[in-house]
Amino acid sequence: MLLSDSSALKREFSSALVTLLGSHNPSHIALAVSGGGDSMALMVLAAEWCHSQGVRCSVITIDHDLRAGSADEAIFVARQAEKLGLSHRVGRWHERVDGGNLQQKARLARYRLIDELRDGADVVLMAHTLEDQAETVLMRLRRPAGIDGLAGIPQKRRVFSQQGDFWLLRPLLKSSGVRLRAFLNDQAVDWVEDPSNSDRKYERVRMREHLPELARQGITAQDLSNIAAKMAKSKMQFDAQVHQVAEMLTEEYSGDLRLRLSAFCGLPSLLQKRLFSKALCWVSASPYPPRQAARDQALDLLLLGKAQTLHGCMMFLWKNCLYITREAQAIAAQPVALRPKMLWDNRWRLTMSQALESDALWVAALGPKEAAKLRPHLDIDLPFKALVAQPAIFNQTGFLCAPALRPHSGLQAQIWPRDFIESLRPY
Structure with missing residues (x-):
């Protein structure tokens, strides 16, 4: 990488981070660093930016203990962080249970451990890249994904925690992993290669293998990332409509929701379904919406007066309202x-x-x-x-x-x- 491109990458990182922070001025930023090329580039870029801004910067590594060598990689990150003058903490995942989606469990454990180890930081940076976004869009296209799925990985997300809310930011989401590794070579910084990144049993790896052929056909990772950006913008506009509608027809009672039936029935179908999904997620405290087919069937039957259970909730018509409460059997x-x-x-x-x-x-x-x-x-x-x-x-x-x-x-x-x-x- 030319020195000029390293300087350009630093400027782009600074611009992206400042935009994501908005009016927020953090005193402490934590970095999620695995030791791979993307996260090592994040650590180098963020360390320099934080130093220039007088912001405390610390590093978190999560050792999922899923393969040999993961503990050594955490030690590697600690040594690299020390060279940059950054404190480092390691979280280890011990409470695994057999069965289910291991990657999903590991992801949830990773976010929980990051929350526990961020040491009061109200901003956490993660190193997802342009290719990660493109792979995510491809994975979602294989399923009947709607606007939420095709919006891909969000650049900015607020995380609610009993230890204090924080922002999860991804300032490298528009940067190429190839470019980040060239930057590390230019900075004489090493990184480790995770062998699971080439294991074809993982869907993301298989999607990654399709990217070169798609590029030859004129569909680049940048094109797929642009789709996600447009869907994310549409999602925000749609959610603003849902918020406005909910203010007019929704009442909250001791953790339950009442939606005025006549007003709800007068909404366009798409608004009905999205508001209904949001209500189910809120009452069940689930971060993920119900499957569309199950949601649509439950809503159709509910509006016919037939009580339903779905997504850990019980729904029925009561006093001219659509009533949504927690399903006792789901507790x-x-x-x-x-x-x-x-x-x-x-x-x-x-x-x-x-x-x-x-x-x-x-x-x-x-x-x-x-x-x-x-x-x-x-x-x-x-x-x-x-x-x-x-x-x-x-x-x-x-x-x-x-x-x-x-x-x-x-x-x-x-x-x-x-x-x-x-x-x-x-x-």
Whole structure:
């Protein structure tokens, strides 16, 4: 790589990062670095930028322990980070279980460990590149992907965490991996090659192999990335419409949603389906929407007056509203010991005062028996089916309270991380 191109890459990185940060001025930026060429380039570029801006910069490496040599790669990153004057922390994934999608489990574990190790950083940078985006679009094209799928990897995402929210940014998403490795050669910086990047059992590797042939046919990685960028822009505009509509016809009650039926039925079909999907995700605290075919079938039957269960939710018509509540059977059946601060069912933030910490308390779904006893004493009108899934606190003698429904001294229950309307706000 020519020196001029190294300088150009640094300027492009700086411009991309400044654009993604917007008005936010972080005091600490964490970098997710595996030791591969892309992430090593990210570390070199970000270290220089942070130093010039007086911003603290640290490095996180996640060792998934899925193959021999991964621990050595973490040590390699630590040494390279030290040369750049950066602190380094390693997170190791130990709690694997057999079965299921291993790559998906590893990805979720990676984000969880990054959250635990970011040491207060409210910005985390990741090194996804132009080729990663192109491969993602190809993978989504193989499926019946809609606007969300074809929008590909987002450049910017807000992550909600009990340890404090942070921004996940990808400033290299428009940069080529080939160019990044040429930059590393120019800077005399080594990197490691992950053998899994050439293992054809992974779909992403197989998609990567198609990129050269597609380029010969006139469809480049840049073209595929441009598709993702256009879809991402359309997605943001569509979500702005959904947010506006939801403000007019949606009400939130103790973690449940009511959609005014007449107004909902008057919406265009695409808006109905997207709002319905967003509502299911919010009530179930799921980061992923239901499959389109299952969603469409459930919505059609629901509007005919037939109660449905889908995506961990129960839906039915009630008092001229489309009512969506948590499905009690989708919640863990066993009571969980109550801690001073905890997240229950991945959506209820429970807190108790120090005065109660010595008591033996448990949290579980309210259940039909206690719901029947409690309902006559409530100030709010909720259908019985919705009460059953509400968080309830129990002690050694039995039911103590349902803090989301009735105040109780020293106990609080709040929806986390934000209310439904706020969750729809595009940024």
